[in-house]
Amino acid sequence: MRELSIGEVAREAGVPASTLRYYEKAGLLPAPPRRSGQRCYSEAVFGRINLIRLALEAGFTIGETRVFLSGFSEQTPPAARWRTLAARKLEEVNALxxxxxxxxxxxxxxxxxxxxxxxxxxxxxxxxxxxxxxxx
Amino acid sequence: MRELSIGEVAREAGVPASTLRYYEKAGLLPAPPRRSGQRCYSEAVFGRINLIRLALEAGFTIGETRVFLSGFSEQTPPAARWRTLAARKLEEVNALxxxxxxxxxxxxxxxxxxxxxxxxxxxxxxxxxxxxxxxx
DNA sequence: CTACGAGTTAAAGTGCACTTCAAGTCAAGC
DNA sequence: GCTTGACTTGAAGTGCACTTTAACTCGTAG
Structure with missing residues (x-):
């Protein structure tokens, strides 16, 4: 699978590199492995970025988006907390x-x-x- | 017509008084006449406040909302600037x-x-x- | 007359989502 | 070896939409 630097990801995803670092620190993007100190992304990151942008553009805060994403990556059935958030957010999206x-x-x-x-x-x-x- | 203090307007409109003062300074709400220094609103203010809230909730910035509102209050046919803004915003609302x-x-x-x-x-x-x- | 609540102002503070900065590291090319 | 460009970090700065604070003025009730 293709390996990408933060600059390449930024260019292809249309998101500034600083934003990607910010998302990582905020817990929205998993910290990728480093090659001599530099982030080394796989192409899977684009799907994650799309999810994040979609959630943020729909009015989720950073914190809510973190929970939203964690709901997808857990191996157990959707956590109650996530379902609660999703239900509440569905109402907010409807209001929006x-x-x-x-x-x-x-x-x-x-x-x-x-x-x-x-x-x-x-x-x-x-x-x-x-x-x-x-x-x- | 009923005259209202800022507190009454705030209570009835469900908007903090500080926000009403902020809207006034920002040019969204016309400065109402003062009775011994205090703002003296007419009921017409509620329509204006509703317009403002609607615009802001639909994603207008304060500055855009000011132009949007000025389009309504001009005696001349809609200003070109306003029509341009409205058209652009219509697209943004669609995207939203x-x-x-x-x-x-x-x-x-x-x-x-x-x-x-x-x-x-x-x-x-x-x-x-x-x-x-x-x-x- | 005094106290009180509701109002006044300019100015500083808040929370969010980034963005910019300063100082440093690293690999590749000359 | 030195330079260049892309990367690294933590910390400070930005823009927006308010919100809070501090010091003040009013009209009314006791």
Missing amino acids: MDRAQRMKSLLETSFRCRCLRLEDCEKFLRTAKRRQGASC | MDRAQRMKSLLETSFRCRCLRLEDCEKFLRTAKRRQGASC
């Missing part, structure tokens, strides 16, 4: 999608309509807050 | 929803399946990254 959807509606509507006063769009907002589909 | 959807799929799948090794789920991830619906 809700907000994003509302913002999206608001942006799209504001392209179509020509509210001259903020108040009008606040009315839209109040409607959009609970159910979407109001006209402005 | 994409990532959230992938994270959601990943979380839901990891509830259903029992990956014993991280690698298996990385395979899922790679599939999920482009199109969703892979089985683990």
Whole structure:
């Protein structure tokens, strides 16, 4: 299997080397073996990096992402702690999608309509807050 | 129209008073008239606060939110700058929803399946990254 | 008159996710 | 042997969105 320096991993993954070191110190990336002091990665690291980026971009903190990842690497069935986190995060992700959807509606509507006063769009907002589909 | 102190607004809107002052200094909330030095809000402030929270929760920065709000309050047709921002942000919101959807799929799948090794789920991830619906 | 709670300000502090810096190590090329 | 470039470390710095602090002013109740 191909062996990669931190610079190569950084280039291919599109993540700064400093970030990879940071993830390692934070416990998100396992410390790879060293060749004369330098990190020597296998290609498997890319999958791990993708998981980390996905989790962080979905709103996980570093600490939560660590638990999330540990849930995958344990040999035992998913730890209760991980399942709890996953369930809670699923709700958060749902809430995030809700907000994003509302913002999206608001942006799209504001392209179509020509509210001259903020108040009008606040009315839209109040409607959009609970159910979407109001006209402005 | 009802006049409200910063404390009342804070309580009813569920936002700390310090945050309202911060929004004012940042140019997100218009400075309300003062009664013997103290801020005297009208109920209209709640709509504005809702807009701000929605924008921030959808990933707008403070600066972007300021432009976004100014687009609504101008008497002229939407400023070009605002339309540009809105278009760009619409794309970002779409990307955010994409990532959230992938994270959601990943979380839901990891509830259903029992990956014993991280690698298996990385395979899922790679599939999920482009199109969703892979089985683990 | 005094005490109190709620408000005011500028300025400093916080937590997160990185990023940059300073000083040093290492292998390869000239 | 010396230089170069990529790497190493711990520590300090950055940007954002607040939050806390310190010292102060008000209006009202007792």
